[in-house]
Amino acid sequence: MDIRNHYSLKGNNTFGMDVVADCYIEYDTRPELLQIIRMAGHGQLPKPLLHIGAGSNILFTQDFHGTVLRSKIKGIDRVDKAALLKVGAGEKWEDVCDFCAREGIWGIENLSIIPGEVGGAVAQNIGAYGVEIKDVIQSVEAYSLTTGEKKIFTNNECKFGYRTSVFNTQYSDWAIITATLDLSYNPKPNIEYGELKNVIAKYHHRKPEQVDIRYVTQMDIREAILEIRGAKLPDPKNLGNAGSFFKNPYVEKNVYEAIAKDFPDAPHYPQPDGREKLSAAWLIDKCGWKGAVHKGAKCYDKQPLVIVNTGNAKATDIMELAREIQVSVYNRFGVNLKPEVKYV
Numbered sequence: 001m002d003i004r005n006h007y008s009l010k011g012n013n014t015f016g017m018d019v020v021a022d023c024y025i026e027y028d029t030r031p032e033l034l035q036i037i038r039m040a041g042h043g044q045l046p047k048p049l050l051h052i053g054a055g056s057n058i059l060f061t062q063d064f065h066g067t068v069l070r071s072k073i074k075g076i077d078r079v080d081k082a083a084l085l086k087v088g089a090g091e092k093w094e095d096v097c098d099f100c101a102r103e104g105i106w107g108i109e110n111l112s113i114i115p116g117e118v119g120g121a122v123a124q125n126i127g128a129y130g131v132e133i134k135d136v137i138q139s140v141e142a143y144s145l146t147t148g149e150k151k152i153f154t155n156n157e158c159k160f161g162y163r164t165s166v167f168n169t170q171y172s173d174w175a176i177i178t179a180t181l182d183l184s185y186n187p188k189p190n191i192e193y194g195e196l197k198n199v200i201a202k203y204h205h206r207k208p209e210q211v212d213i214r215y216v217t218q219m220d221i222r223e224a225i226l227e228i229r230g231a232k233l234p235d236p237k238n239l240g241n242a243g244s245f246f247k248n249p250y251v252e253k254n255v256y257e258a259i260a261k262d263f264p265d266a267p268h269y270p271q272p273d274g275r276e277k278l279s280a281a282w283l284i285d286k287c288g289w290k291g292a293v294h295k296g297a298k299c300y301d302k303q304p305l306v307i308v309n310t311g312n313a314k315a316t317d318i319m320e321l322a323r324e325i326q327v328s329v330y331n332r333f334g335v336n337l338k339p340e341v342k343y344v
């Protein structure tokens, strides 16, 4: 276990915010986590406790007065002969995707190349190209940060929603230890997401509607996602960012209809409950924000849903730009954009 006091979190968040935590602890085992919980219970660690993963969906807005925890619990283990995999919270998500592709295990190939670790991926129910991690989660093992109680959450008990779960409420009481993924050795290519299908069609020298799904491999899917993401999303190693800054909004039908009067081509996805899901990127783009710079923050040219740190951005630069974008989208379209990124 590695305990640091007065620790800079710059290397622990992909926005690259240079904030200081009173205390920062990395732990490698369950007993170490239990020891941390006991210490916190006895007032030997600054509170509150904040559990992070790779910090790829967090904006630290100020120094953190409390203890930041990070799991280094690893492991990608077969539970039995079937494709049930138990993966450690501190495992890099992409390493799990890579393992599955090499072993011919299907189910998470559409979630390839998403930054972050297993714990964070589960907590925020990552999703891309028509798949969410909740689709393959059988159960999640977690410890209460107040009592040390261990609980196995069934998929239902995780209460997964769009980028939400019981694990990513502000100062959630639960530290994820492992997640058990219910995957499959049977090929199950899902290329319904338009852009994914188009790129794979190109690889197969076919028109999108002519792609023969039987010949679509995991490598095709991973390659295509690498191409699509590479063209749109900035690499946090070069430009600090946390992926999509806002969630795609769900609106009442009349809100969409008002937009469609002026923009019949506005992307929209009808929902079973009668509402419409809109594209935040499209709304932001239509308000003219692409490439806009505010102090050290910038609305990314290739995907306006992403806000980047151009080098020395302060958290306030990013928050101010986000606020201005929200106000302008609201004034123009009457739609409230909510941050996907968690402010701490």
Ligand code: EPU
Pocket: 127, 128, 129, 130, 195, 232, 242, 243, 244, 245, 246, 247, 248, 267, 279, 280, 281, 282, 283, 285, 301, 302, 303, 304, 305, 340
């Ligand atoms: N668009 C524009 N202008 C642009 C870019 C996009 O109008 O410059 C519109 C287009 O209509 C496009 C639509 O936005 O069809 C959707 O764009 P994209 O396919 O990139 O998806 P997204 O809805 O913007 C979501 C997730 C991403 C995920 C992709 C792919 C959210 C908040 N974001 O983005 O997740 O990778 O779909 O499935 O749900 C993340 O959560 O950090 C993330 C990157």
